Amino acid sequence: GAGVSQSPSNKVTEKGKDVELRCDPISGHTALYWYRQSLGQGLEFLIYFQGNSAPDKSGLPSDRFSAERTGGSVSTLTIQRTQQEDSAVYLCASSLALSYNEQFFGPGTRLTVL
Amino acid sequence: AQSVSQHNHHVILSEAASLELGCNYSYGGTVNLFWYVQYPGQHLQLLLKYFSGDPLVKGIKGFEAEFIKSKFSFNLRKPSVQWSDTAEYFCAVNENTGFQKLVFGTGTRLLVSP
Numbered sequence: 001g002a003g004v005s006q007s008p009s010n011k012v013t014e015k016g017k018d019v020e021l022r023c024d025p026i027s028g029h030t031a032l033y034w035y036r037q038s039l040g041q042g043l044e045f046l047i048y049f050q051g052n053s054a055p056d057k058s059g060l061p062s063d064r065f066s067a068e069r070t071g072g073s074v075s076t077l078t079i080q081r082t083q084q085e086d087s088a089v090y091l092c093a094s095s096l097a098l099s100y101n102e103q104f105f106g107p108g109t110r111l112t113v114l
Numbered sequence: 115a116q117s118v119s120q121h122n123h124h125v126i127l128s129e130a131a132s133l134e135l136g137c138n139y140s141y142g143g144t145v146n147l148f149w150y151v152q153y154p155g156q157h158l159q160l161l162l163k164y165f166s167g168d169p170l171v172k173g174i175k176g177f178e179a180e181f182i183k184s185k186f187s188f189n190l191r192k193p194s195v196q197w198s199d200t201a202e203y204f205c206a207v208n209e210n211t212g213f214q215k216l217v218f219g220t221g222t223r224l225l226v227s228p
Contacts, residue, residue: 003157031214033214033215035218040220041220042204042218042219042220042221043204043216043218043221044218045215045216045217048214048215050214056215058215059215091158093158095214100163100166100210102148102160103160103216105150105157105159106157108157
């Protein structure tokens, strides 16, 4: 595909359940990012993968959040024991290496925790 | 820590009016600066970016931005807006190092009335 894809597009879950969100980056992009967009909060950085380096997890809000990137491509963001405050749009982006390169964003996954 | 301020949360303009959206950042080092736009129902996409050279940057759809280092500002401008410019605009910054996470402002919602 030409762009970053994410699945599912919408996820409704009950408080306390675990969820997995998937991101397929643009082929050849070595850097992958997860952001969260909450109502009125703007976009908040969560985690960043660059090649085979250890990920930068400094933005993860709690230990309920984790992410992995398998084979340098697809990434999964997992939220355990979801809480209502986790409701947001989760955005994935990818880019070539180097900080000035454009990050290409996916359509996001809208997570609603009831 | 870096932060980005967008002073205008909502802007309403008539077609053909001029636009200026403010963006200020706090970081003492060398930065890359970006403006992203999110049209209704669409992905975030890059409008323009600055990483070195001419501080007046031109982007897509007639937008431009000026980096004023002494003011830590990167304001977005367009001389004559169109109805199709109705969208949410985000200013973002990252460090000009290997650390690539973007720090976003909270966004400005622009409504252009025909």
